[in-house]
Amino acid sequence: MQHSPFRLDSQIVSEYSHSISKTIWIALNSLFKQDKMHIKLKDVALKSGYSVTTVSRALAGYSDVNEQTRLHIVEVATRLGYQPNLVARQLRIRRTQTIGLIIPVRDQSFSNEFFTQFLIGIGDAASRARYDLLVSAQAPGEEEMSAYRRIVSGNRVDGIILARTRRNDPRIAYLRAQNYPFVAFGRGAPGEPADFPFIDVDGQAGIRLLVEHFVARGHRHIGLILPPEEMVFTVYRHAGYRDGLAGAGVSSAPAGNRTKTRNAIVKSDVRTLEQRTCWPPLRRAEHAPRRLTSRHDGLTLES
Amino acid sequence: MQHSPFRLDSQIVSEYSHSISKTIWIALNSLFKQDKMHIKLKDVALKSGYSVTTVSRALAGYSDVNEQTRLHIVEVATRLGYQPNLVARQLRIRRTQTIGLIIPVRDQSFSNEFFTQFLIGIGDAASRARYDLLVSAQAPGEEEMSAYRRIVSGNRVDGIILARTRRNDPRIAYLRAQNYPFVAFGRGAPGEPADFPFIDVDGQAGIRLLVEHFVARGHRHIGLILPPEEMVFTVYRHAGYRDGLAGAGVSSAPAGNRTKTRNAIVKSDVRTLEQRTCWPPLRRAEHAPRRLTSRHDGLTLES
DNA sequence: TTGTAAGCGTTATCAA
DNA sequence: TTGATAACGCTTACAA
Numbered sequence: 222m223q224h225s226p227f228r229l230d231s232q233i234v235s236e237y238s239h240s241i242s243k244t245i246w247i248a249l250n251s252l253f254k255q256d257k258m259h260i261k262l263k264d265v266a267l268k269s270g271y272s273v274t275t276v277s278r279a280l281a282g283y284s285d286v287n288e289q290t291r292l293h294i295v296e297v298a299t300r301l302g303y304q305p306n307l308v309a310r311q312l313r314i315r316r317t318q319t320i321g322l323i324i325p326v327r328d329q330s331f332s333n334e335f336f337t338q339f340l341i342g343i344g345d346a347a348s349r350a351r352y353d354l355l356v357s358a359q360a361p362g363e364e365e366m367s368a369y370r371r372i373v374s375g376n377r378v379d380g381i382i383l384a385r386t387r388r389n390d391p392r393i394a395y396l397r398a399q400n401y402p403f404v405a406f407g408r409g410a411p412g413e414p415a416d417f418p419f420i421d422v423d424g425q426a427g428i429r430l431l432v433e434h435f436v437a438r439g440h441r442h443i444g445l446i447l448p449p450e451e452m453v454f455t456v457y458r459h460a461g462y463r464d465g466l467a468g469a470g471v472s473s474a475p476a477g478n479r480t481k482t483r484n485a486i487v488k489s490d491v492r493t494l495e496q497r498t499c500w501p502p503l504r505r506a507e508h509a510p511r512r513l514t515s516r517h518d519g520l521t522l523e524s
Numbered sequence: 525m526q527h528s529p530f531r532l533d534s535q536i537v538s539e540y541s542h543s544i545s546k547t548i549w550i551a552l553n554s555l556f557k558q559d560k561m562h563i564k565l566k567d568v569a570l571k572s573g574y575s576v577t578t579v580s581r582a583l584a585g586y587s588d589v590n591e592q593t594r595l596h597i598v599e600v601a602t603r604l605g606y607q608p609n610l611v612a613r614q615l616r617i618r619r620t621q622t623i624g625l626i627i628p629v630r631d632q633s634f635s636n637e638f639f640t641q642f643l644i645g646i647g648d649a650a651s652r653a654r655y656d657l658l659v660s661a662q663a664p665g666e667e668e669m670s671a672y673r674r675i676v677s678g679n680r681v682d683g684i685i686l687a688r689t690r691r692n693d694p695r696i697a698y699l700r701a702q703n704y705p706f707v708a709f710g711r712g713a714p715g716e717p718a719d720f721p722f723i724d725v726d727g728q729a730g731i732r733l734l735v736e737h738f739v740a741r742g743h744r745h746i747g748l749i750l751p752p753e754e755m756v757f758t759v760y761r762h763a764g765y766r767d768g769l770a771g772a773g774v775s776s777a778p779a780g781n782r783t784k785t786r787n788a789i790v791k792s793d794v795r796t797l798e799q800r801t802c803w804p805p806l807r808r809a810e811h812a813p814r815r816l817t818s819r820h821d822g823l824t825l826e827s
Numbered sequence: 828t829t830g831t832a833a834g835c836g837t838t839a840t841c842a843a
Numbered sequence: 844t845t846g847a848t849a850a851c852g853c854t855t856a857c858a859a
């Protein structure tokens with residue numbers, strides 16, 4: 222390894238980012254005090270000569286307001302630069318139009334590209350429905366649970382997305398006990414109750430296919446690198462691995478004999494996307510399953 | 525390249541994640557309706573026999589409430605599992621205790637590890653102060669601007685963090701026009717006004733050091749891979765590159781002759797972290813600069 | 828078609 | 844040390 226003062230390692234990046242973000246937070250903190258004067262419904266009402274009620278309904282596009290009136294009110298509102306105070310609206314309609322996502326963090330990192338994409342995907346779907354995303358990144362443990370508690374009981378979000386189910390997941394237990402709307406990405410561990418809303422891919426079948434692929438090419442020593450067994454998908458992947466080996470009459474490789482199959486693992490998930498499981502069952506049209514076909518030298522999703 | 529049905533590429537990961545997240549959103553959407561019955565201040569007041577006012581103050585830890593009373597109220601509140609409705613509080617105190625972070629997305633990805641770490645870092649600092657993070661990932665453009673507008677004018681956040689300043693940045697122009705609290709990570713482009721709050725590293729010095737390092741080792745053809753010039757830090761890095769070459773009496777490499785220096789670039793930022801710039805100036809103690817020293821074969825930050 | 832008034836769950840003011 | 848009462852800015856019965 223070349224000794225260079227410029228070499229990069231992930232710890233450096235981590236400390237760098239943390240240092241920067243900490244400084245930014247401090248700087249931002251000192252700016253909060255400002256009291257922003259905002260145009261409110263009342264102001265529009267005063268300027269336009271109508272009541273707050275009418276203005277509210279005109280802007281909301283209700284049909285029971287005169288077209289002339291509506292145009293006038295809209296004109297005044299845009300001229301004044303009116304924007305509704307969402308917090309007030311939230312309080313009134315008892316919906317926050319926000320969903321919570323608490324990303325499980327390991328080793329100061331999301332550990333892979335997945336959560337990045339996941340975040341973008343969820344954010345995208347949400348913002349189409351004018352929903353916002355409340356994000357928190359927490360390592361599994363007490364801090365994480367209190368993040369859940371705060372968000373849930375503080376009524377900050379309408380629902381929560383829970384990623385990477387764990388064995389005897391305390392988060393699921395909590396959300397169920399609170400009867401709080403949530404959807405998990407990942408099913409329950411074998412033997413545990415599975416009657417909560419979730420989406421999952423069939424990682425067991427995926428890994429089995431993968432092992433069969435290697436076996437078909439003549440390999441007999443096939444290793445598998447797995448994340449901690451605490452995570453449920455690990456259990457299923459492991460099972461798929463044993464399925465594949467057993468089916469081929471091959472015994473498990475000794476512990477020391479490992480192949481790095483990380484990429485293939487994710488890819489195998491993709492391969493089995495079609496066999497996606499969820500509960501409660503969604504109508505097929507709703508969750509828009511995609512067919513998988515071979516294209517180029519990889520698999521591609523088709524709608 | 526080996527043709528395997530299990531090969532992974534980033535487009536697959538992207539479509540995979542999007543498919544999953546879309547399904548999750550749909551599933552979650554169908555659960556929103558539920559009306560969660562929550563314990564409120566009034567309930568605690570009724571059970572404890574005190575008024576809403578007193579309960580509120582007891583729970584907030586005000587000094588003007590009898591110790592006996594406080595203990596009793598706290599006891600009742602915890603027994604009932606009371607948690608304040610944060611939205612109501614937000615409306616009343618006119619603070620959302622939330623900060624906004626709109627991550628600029630390119631090519632369906634954050635493009636590097638940085639934003640991941642950044643997100644964790646900010647989230648960490650924020651949650652210590654009981655702040656939450658409203659995150660949106662948007663590609664530069666109109667959608668991005670409307671995300672800013674919605675968040676800003678809807679009063680959803682107390683302040684915004686703006687990452688990766690661009691030349692003639694419309695986001696900065698907007699936030700300044702609205703007089704909205706924000707801090708940028710990245711300074712203004714050369715020649716542009718720089719009187720907005722920002723934090724930045726000295727990328728120009730960093731790249732210069734890097735070039736000098738190569739030159740000292742006898743290299744004469746040194747290339748530099750740069751992100752689009754639209755981003756301000758690119759401009760400074762480019763300048764640092766020219767500085768380094770000019771100082772060594774070496775002319776720029778022809779366009780075709782490139783070395784991949786991505787990692788080194790980030791590392792050079794770390795190296796110059798100490799020369800961090802910001803405006804308005806923070807007191808030294810506040811932004812807790814860290815000294816850089818050589819450790820192992822890389823640079824490490826020390827507090 | 829429009830307006831009055833109540834209320835969402837807090838915190839803050841002021842009087843008791 | 845406590846409690847009425849009035850906001851915060853919006854939506855929505857209900858009445859006019």
